[in-house]
Amino acid sequence: MHGEFKVPGGKLVVVDLDVQGGVIRNFRLAGDFFLEPDEALGTIDAAVEGMPAESDGRTLAAAIQKALPEGAVLLGFSPEAVATAIRRALQRATGWDDYEWQFLHPGPLSPQMHLALDQVLAEEVGEGRRKPTLRIWEWASPAVVIGSFQSVRNEVDPDNAEKYGFEVVRRISGGGAMFIEPGSAVTYSLYAPVDLVQGMSFADSYAFFDEWVIQALKSLGIEATYQPLNDIASPAGKIGGAAQKRLGNGGVLHHVTMSYDMDGDKMVQVLRIGREKMSDKGTTSANKRVDPLRSQTGMPREAVIDRMVETFRALHGLQDDELRPEEIAAAEELVRTKFATPEWVGRVP
Structure with missing residues (x-):
């Protein structure tokens, strides 16, 4: 063995x-x-x-x-x-090179569609109908994405969310709230078989899944490190956070949101977070930008994403792919029956 x-x-x-x-x-x-x-x-x-x-x-x-x-x-x-x-x-675990990785980077999608696709694509990989896949997200509208177990009222100020046009949605993975405006963040998902992380603790698997992006950020001049359990950080502060969901059919969803250039003042109005958490995200004042990727690289968001994809491709191989009609249809049905419903969004009031 x-x-x-x-x-x-x-x-x-x-x-x-x-x-x-x-x-x-x-x-x-x-x-x-x-x-x-x-x-x-x-x-x-x-x-x-x-x-x-x-x-x-x-x-x-x-x-x-x-x-x-x-x-x-x-x-x-x-x-x-x-x-x-x-x-x-x-446990006869597999490695990155045992798979032919696929790459998806569709255009802007609604927040509910992103979350539905995460579930559909993880299920497809778990069932063996899709090869392991990296997907980059583009956002069509502002959103607050709360973790599976978070309370809506504890995390979100509903009046300010409505004032600024932020839709509140709930993902299937745990972890904390994501504050998203189009162009303000870099979000990606990995869909993999559970065999890839066999024998690892959950803590080890988080860092394992994001080792490639740490290398990409370092190539851009960022002194990036992984901070257990699920944070990507630099000496200037937190850059982003990861979340993970393991499905019963053998699929694993691992996704990460990193801040490119967020409006810190708006964030603390929409999210019920204090100055201590703002400091944890890399800023000491709500009036400052939360912009670790922009300020530390000086590069456009698209160039940062390009470097990430290039790094993954060089390390593990990557073939360009497109969403299939049946995957889109399944995600749209999940939006209708789950992710856009008040029952799902408010399941922890």
Whole structure:
């Protein structure tokens, strides 16, 4: 069995092993990490050899940590990373390069249509009718997109939302509210089989899905990092946040909204958030722009998106695609029966 795990912001960990009689045999660790002393590599191999194949990640990591010689230095990886690679090998996880990734970038769509497409496309990938896909969003109108479990009245000022023309919609993933005006944000979704993140914790899978965009932002001169659980940030503050939903049919939806150039004053009027949260989003005054991508790159929004797509294509391959008529029809039906209904939007009043 073979397993790999790219440590977010770190190095690649590779393991090969057999399972004989319910225990791990012939275990070998490799990768582009740094390890001192050299002998510690054999120590890690010996620590894993003979462990029960059903051992969970915590047990594996603890055994590796206990076996390490005093003063051992692990750079770019950790015992937990080795444990993740082992669990991915045992569960026969796939990698990015095992798939032919598709790319969708349709024109502006209504907020409800975006959310319906997220559900439809994740279901299609889970059922095997669509290859794993990256989709870039374009917004036709302003919206506040609240998380699946958020309270409408706690998150949104209805009078100011109506005053400024913001529609309130609810997505199927958890997390916090998104404040969107056309051209103010960069939003993307990934639709993937759950096999791609087999053996990973939810926290690891968030960072794993967004490693490519961290690389894209760094290529634009942004000192981007991933901050657990679901934030993309730089020294200047928060850039964006991720959310994820795993479907029962084996599909995974992972989507991210990053701020390109938002109106901070309008945001605090429409969203019920205080100055502390504004500071977390990269500004100390509601009268300032929340513009990490624009101010830190000096580039048009379209150029930032182009670099993101180029980076993904270079790393994992990407074939241009279009929405299929049946996918559009299914999304339109979901808008009618779910995403545009008061029952769904207000399911947590």
